[in-house]
Amino acid sequence: MRIVLSTCAEDPELYASDKLLSAALSSRGHAVSAVAWNAEPAPSYVGVDGVVLRANWDYHEAPQTFLAWLEVMQAGGVRVMNDIDLVRWNFDKSYLVGLRSKLLPQPAAGQAAEAAGGGKLRVPEVHVVDPDDAGAIVALMTRLGWEEAVLKSLSGQSGYHCHKIQRASPEEWTAAASAIPTDGALLQAFEAEISERSETVFVFFRGEFSHAAKRVIAEGEWRANS
Numbered sequence: 001m002r003i004v005l006s007t008c009a010e011d012p013e014l015y016a017s018d019k020l021l022s023a024a025l026s027s028r029g030h031a032v033s034a035v036a037w038n039a040e041p042a043p044s045y046v047g048v049d050g051v052v053l054r055a056n057w058d059y060h061e062a063p064q065t066f067l068a069w070l071e072v073m074q075a076g077g078v079r080v081m082n083d084i085d086l087v088r089w090n091f092d093k094s095y096l097v098g099l100r101s102k103l104l105p106q107p108a109a110g111q112a113a114e115a116a117g118g119g120k121l122r123v124p125e126v127h128v129v130d131p132d133d134a135g136a137i138v139a140l141m142t143r144l145g146w147e148e149a150v151l152k153s154l155s156g157q158s159g160y161h162c163h164k165i166q167r168a169s170p171e172e173w174t175a176a177a178s179a180i181p182t183d184g185a186l187l188q189a190f191e192a193e194i195s196e197r198s199e200t201v202f203v204f205f206r207g208e209f210s211h212a213a214k215r216v217i218a219e220g221e222w223r224a225n226s
Contacts, residue, residue, distance in 0.1 A: 006036075009039055051079065053080065060156040124188050
């Protein structure tokens with residue numbers, strides 16, 4: 001098989017971990033190459049058996065361009081891993097709103113919501129907002145009783161365009177909010193315990209637990225991904 005490990009124009013070469021993957025695939029008889037998704041001129045995938053979304057590290061700065069590239073790949077019948085429909089769904093973090101509603105314990109008739117209990121996974125409260133409307137964000141935080149919250153891009157990675165904001169000082173974060181490259185943004189409850197306990201990531205393959213990793217918060221930082 002001819003396999004492309006997709007990178008980006010800003011950093012087109014394989015990382016050390018990608019080189020390990022390339023070597024493992026090559027040892028099994030596959031031809032592996034690195035191709036930047038946004039290279040100029042646009043790369044050809046004729047004869048390629050699979051494209052692995054591996055190191056597309058700059059997609060968060062041009063989310064609509066990246067989605068358009070996926071559309072071209074799908075229209076051309078290029079096999080992309082993961083499945084493009086799954087990538088498109090996962091690309092927009094507003095899925096957290098629906099996920100929270102599905103996992104939140106539903107109270108029985110006549111029962112208060114806080115009494116529903118149950119062993120459901122807890123997802124922080126999250127709302128989709130207009131990052132350019134600071135007044136509406138402040139009003140929502142006031143209604144929710146939040147002094148601080150996390151405001152972040154609908155599609156992003158590694159902490160880019162992710163800000164901890166204070167309700168009382170919008171002048172300190174409005175510029176950063178306006179720089180968010182998606183039309184909408186997520187306003188999420190700030191979970192202080194992440195800064196205190198760090199973050200544990202669980203990895204599953206086909207529903208089977210593989211391994212876990214602890215992301216330790218850097219000193220003076222509040223985000224688990226720098």
